[in-house]
Amino acid sequence: MTANSIPAHRVETAVAGADILGETPLWCDRSRKLWWIDIDGRLHQSFDPATGAHHASSYDGQFLGSQALTADGSHLLAQDLRLSRRSSDGVPPGHFCEVENGPDNRLNDGRVDARGRLWIGTMDNQLHRPNGALYRVTGDGQVTRIFGDVIVTNGVAFAPDNRTLYFTDTRQYRTWAFDFDLDHGVIGNRRLFADYSASGERPDGACVDVDGGLWTAFFSGGRIARYRPDGQIDTVIPLPVTNPTCLCFGGDDLKTLYVTTARKFLDPQRLSIEPEAGHLLAIHGVAQGLPEHRFSISGIVDRSSTHARMRS
Template identity: 80%
Template sequence: MTTNPPHKVETVVATTDILGETPLWCGRTNKLWWVDIDRQLHQSFDLATGAHETIRYDCRFLGSQALASDGSHILAQDLSLFRRDPVSGIVSRICEVETGVDNRLNDGRVDARGRLWIGTMDNELHRPNGALYRVDGDGAVRRMFADVIVTNGIAFSPDSRTLYFTDTRRYRTWCFDFDLDDGTISNKRLFADYAASGERPDGACVDVDGGLWTAFFSGGRIARYRPDGQIDTVISLPVTNPTCVCFGGSDYKTMFVTSARKFLDTGQLSSEPEAGHLLAIHGLAQGLPEHRFVFGKAD
């Protein structure tokens, strides 16, 4: 295992995100997009111009986002999914994923057939109220399984044969066999277990070689797992709370890391000036373009 390899961690945008999350690189716009969940901000950064733009939404939590094939953005607001038109900026509801529970939508990812896999989480961070859902292009919602505290770390292997899923407050990551044609999962098995230490695996992404990169909230690091579950790289970060990772840039060789100021006390914040910033690390590995949500009824 390689620990602290000689890769520079730098600030890309000196934001003050309370809970920065869900970074996604859009190759069409050459922008990095992410959210601040607690400030309800949808943000973008243009690497060519340095422009940082934000849009605030009228919701309690802006839980996550996804890119769509028509250029729009999918936004998870509280327990519903919305589409934001890229030209007009008009926001329209796609579907309500859950009702009648003290939950919100959290991590999600689109599969290679254009379906969104997204989960919910308990707003009190300890009750197993959440679930994982598949949302199809026509807005149909299918619950895949329940008994989730905090959904995180949804990622697909490069060959689309494995789905990774983390429950941060159960301190575990699982993997499933994934049937891309049918959009089903099976053969659940434990991939990484931190129940004894209470470490919190959070957002994740995969590289071209099938490595799973995971951010550790309250752990100050990211780690790469080989497909066999062994860690081969650990990168220490200048922030206590990294939240999620993605690859981007023209060659997908820049890793972007979102972070959070949430749960840090005054002393920690004063000694951690980069908390809440968008960070970047160059040359760790090469990633893959994100799949895009496809509107319309499946064939």
């Protein structure tokens, strides 16, 4: 099957930023804002498409690895190897739990499942050692190691029917699919979904649409692509940047695809011809997404919509 290609002119700049390593965009249906981070800049940012307002808050630590929405309206932030809870602008985040300690690692990509549990992984700061692992974190702060031998955790996503978990290791150049047991919070039947080990292409962050398509950003690849559930690519969108990092659907109708990007690893000459590097990009009408699940802290349940989550 030949993949569709979306013209580059349909890609717009939502926020003309300068993210060193923009990542983990999430649409919040309560604030009606797009939230994302700059990992190396340690920034937690928001964008209001109704007003165009862009706000950024800076945090301590070496890295701000990822984020999650929570049932009580706060944000869960991955700071180095710990998870912190940010309740509001201007208030220092409070410690939630330590996920890992010891190796030269940091937290990276993660996603909340439909029972309010966070699945989040670590990565090697040197980008070549399999020091990382995937973890499951529950609302009472319990951390469970799921598997190891990970170089760079990315692309954590759940199929719409909650029966499949996707996981990418960017520096092993592969994406896997697992059978997912939502009720018990376990995975099994690991199988290869996409393999770029021969070409060295780097699949990065991912999200799913209502039809079960897996959208993936290719770091250093200048494009995003949609996989059908059978693993075949049916849509490719070239981007005006070398380093797209992650993506999500947002807007009130969840039909705007937001893409975070990075200036990291680009030399001054490349940056001079790639002014959109580090911007938050938007693509309208290519598909429709799903609301993000919210992390359930200490039994708090999100009952704000028909997508309410139960504490496991």
